[in-house]
Amino acid sequence: MKRTNTFDVVPQSDADEELLRRLLDASAALWNEINYERRENYADPDGNVWDISEYRGRYGGVLGASTVQQIERKNREAWRSFFALQKKGEANGKPGYWGNAEDGRELRTYIRNTSYSVEWGEYSRLEILVGHDLKDEYGLGYRERLRLEVQGDPNWKEYDKQGQLELYYDENAQRFRAFQPVTVDDSRLAHPLADETAALDIGANNLVACTTTTGTQLLYEGRDLFDRFHETTREIARLQSLLDDGRYNSHRIRSLHRRRTRRRDHAQDALARDLIERLHAEGVSTVYVGALTNVLDTHWSVQANEKTHNFWAFRAFIKRLACTAEEYGVTVEVRSEAWTSQECPQCGSTDRTTRHRDTLTCPCGFDGHADLTASETFLKRQTTVSRPMARPVCLKWDDHTWSESPRSHRPNEEHANPQVASVGR
Secondary structure (H helix, E strand, O other): OEEEEEEEEEOOOHHHHHHHHHHHHHHHHHHHHHHHHHHHHHHOOOOOOOOOOOOHHHHHHHHOHHHHHHHHHHHHHHHHHHHHHHHHOOOOOOOOOOEEOOOEEOOEEEEOHHHEEEEOOOOOEEEEOOOHHHHHHHOOOOOOOEEEEEEOOOOOOOOOEEOOEEEEEEOOOOEEEEEEEEEOOHHHOOOOOOOEEEEEEEOOOEEEEEEEOOOOEEEEEOHHHHHHHHHHHHHHHHHHHOOOOOOOOOHHHHHHHHHHHHHHHHHHHHHHHHHHHHHHHOOEEEEEEEEOHHHHHHHOOHHHHHHHHHHOOHHHHHHHHHHHHHHOOOEEEEEEOOOOOOOOOOOOOOOOOEEEOOEEEOOOOOEEEHHHHHHHHHHHHHOOOOOOOOOOEEEEEOOOOEEEOOOOOOHHHHHHOHHHOOOOO
């Protein structure tokens, strides 16, 4: 099973930081050169995208031959992905550049699994290969590697195999960070505590509404997150409108793009972890997630498209959820949830119900929370719900963790369904 360790990397001296920055900047320059050559070949009717120059002679002295190879391979993967999406009609642009010398390059590199080592302990450290030119300039021995301090507490300190290390500079946090893919033996995974089931309704106003066969209901709010995402999107559009003719990007715009994406991804990662840990404690072994395809075909709008694809990144979240669930032996299955958001749980009507923001009402007298009701209806389609629903737990994001909110979220339901009172907004 593949997993990823994430940790901070701290140079031990100004000289080490300067060396590391030069290493990452040279990697960005190499990526840009390779990418420029491939884009030129792509535009040439007689060109071959895969036919590029030899770069190890020019960059090997700084990066090391293995790192040059990794950058070339990563760029090749990006182009393969582009062609695969183009074939499906989903490509939205050729692989881009990692900034430029004038506006500032994106400091990033990829290091082969045999060209670095990590030691965990009281003084955790990372050692990475650098080219012989940098070794000579900074006084490193022939077989010596650049040694850096590691900060953080990764989940997977014991693993069978390490993968390619990604190392980059996070401008927002002003820190160097690393992603280390590892292969973990399945015997280290947890196992379900029982055979309960959960169903998820995924949206953007409320990111996840969850109902389980144990009677638990969870609601993860998303309005504040989306508002911040949309605010950053507007600022990006404003800055783009100020660029000179012929320019489409700038250091500031790229920084905002990265900040927006990382803020969203951080919240998604934390949500997946918090949700699966809660469900595992409930004894859940199977999680059903609603597929959004039919829903978007029926209820498409510019805002719904922005929320679902750009902000929420549905496919990426399902992948994160499934990877986290795998650690606990929990299975994630995607099923159709068509009309669950309009179906009345009391009379079964879908054409007489009215949905307004978070409320679903029906002439039969039902008045409840739309997303929680949808998740409960979705669950009933997959299994038999025999237990009454407990008071829902509402969670809000504070940029660090998902925590329970103290105030009532659904005042209308307190009189409509006393079994489904809410704990907070």
